[in-house]
Amino acid sequence: MIAQAVKMEDQIHQLAVGDDLEELTWGEPVQRVQALAEKGLQELPSVYIRALSDRPGLDDSLLPDETVPVIDFSGLQEDDRKQETMSDIAKACEEWGFFQLINHGIPLPLIAKTRRVAKQFFDLPIEEKQIYANKPWSLVGYGSRIGVTKGAVLDWGDYFLHYLWPIDKRDVDKEWPKKPASYIETLDEYSREVHKLCSRLMEVFSENLGLRTSYVGEVFGWPDMNLVLRINYYPPCPRPDLTLGVAAHSDGGGLTLLLQDDIGGLQVHKGDRWLSVDPIPNAIVINVADQLQILSNGKYKSVEHRVVVNNSFVRMSLATFCNPDIEAIISPALELIDDNHPSSYRKALYGEFLQSFFRDGLKGKRYIESFKA
Numbered sequence: 001m002i003a004q005a006v007k008m009e010d011q012i013h014q015l016a017v018g019d020d021l022e023e024l025t026w027g028e029p030v031q032r033v034q035a036l037a038e039k040g041l042q043e044l045p046s047v048y049i050r051a052l053s054d055r056p057g058l059d060d061s062l063l064p065d066e067t068v069p070v071i072d073f074s075g076l077q078e079d080d081r082k083q084e085t086m087s088d089i090a091k092a093c094e095e096w097g098f099f100q101l102i103n104h105g106i107p108l109p110l111i112a113k114t115r116r117v118a119k120q121f122f123d124l125p126i127e128e129k130q131i132y133a134n135k136p137w138s139l140v141g142y143g144s145r146i147g148v149t150k151g152a153v154l155d156w157g158d159y160f161l162h163y164l165w166p167i168d169k170r171d172v173d174k175e176w177p178k179k180p181a182s183y184i185e186t187l188d189e190y191s192r193e194v195h196k197l198c199s200r201l202m203e204v205f206s207e208n209l210g211l212r213t214s215y216v217g218e219v220f221g222w223p224d225m226n227l228v229l230r231i232n233y234y235p236p237c238p239r240p241d242l243t244l245g246v247a248a249h250s251d252g253g254g255l256t257l258l259l260q261d262d263i264g265g266l267q268v269h270k271g272d273r274w275l276s277v278d279p280i281p282n283a284i285v286i287n288v289a290d291q292l293q294i295l296s297n298g299k300y301k302s303v304e305h306r307v308v309v310n311n312s313f314v315r316m317s318l319a320t321f322c323n324p325d326i327e328a329i330i331s332p333a334l335e336l337i338d339d340n341h342p343s344s345y346r347k348a349l350y351g352e353f354l355q356s357f358f359r360d361g362l363k364g365k366r367y368i369e370s371f372k373a
């Protein structure tokens, strides 16, 4: 079952590159950014240097009048605050595509433990992490780039990626770290909590869109929606002004739940500016991803975001992507189409979407553009 499920994603990858997977190679030998940074480089190697127009411009971040909305999820449990909380979430999805969720219900000691085991993994010697090195045709494992294109500008960061859900798609034996010893147990517990929160959010989004409560969940395959964890590790960088931890992109799946630490660096695109998502201790940053934008017929926005790095601190984040199955067909909900709101996107297999992603890596909002009706 496991082998089969993962193999399907490999097949999509194969379609994307049109090549024999086993022969696919990285454009350049893989360099761990963490190892480079630990050498104490004075200069930034040229593969990380972005074009002038993509550089972060480190001083143009937040203006005080504009901040990503903060939503108190406990408001949904109180009769007098429920309506207001629902409409705050709807507004955030429509205007920002992003919000920070507090009182989300994931136990804080579990969050602390999850962060701790993630950090302990990255603190292992390189050789121990290399055991999980990902292949050019799969994002699963220990990685330092997305896409194989020779000469591509690379992100200043490493990651570790694996499935959290559905349970039969997790290959705990091969794909989850064995060290630290409590990693598996902790992430198992974390996945169950994230699954609960995602389920609740999908219900809220459905209701807010005027759809039956189970609608978004049905499209994304609840209770077996795909939850994929990406632990991001951004070491200090000698020239943060020239590079990015993650290039500008929108997330391709359904929705994303992100735990960032207290360092800061995530920015979202609003109007023609990049605004910082200031860390709030233990808040979870939620963002609408491309498939939810399509399902909502463009009412909800899957917004571009990027990560800037700094020259003093390691920053870590844990992103959980909640995605439809690759065989799911995604299209705007019929209830959201009328004479004034014609269908903005064509019907497509989520796998078709993934295929362009595997081929080209992160490319701003280019993918969703190509699915316009």
Ligand SMILES: O=C(O)CCC(=O)C(=O)O
Binding pocket: 230, 232, 246, 251, 258, 260, 265, 266, 305, 306, 307, 316, 317, 319
């Ligand atoms: O590290 C972050 O704050 C965001 C990472 C991100 O956007 C991603 O992994 O898709």
Ligand SMILES: [Fe+2]
Binding pocket: 249, 250, 251, 305
């Ligand atoms: Fe992202």
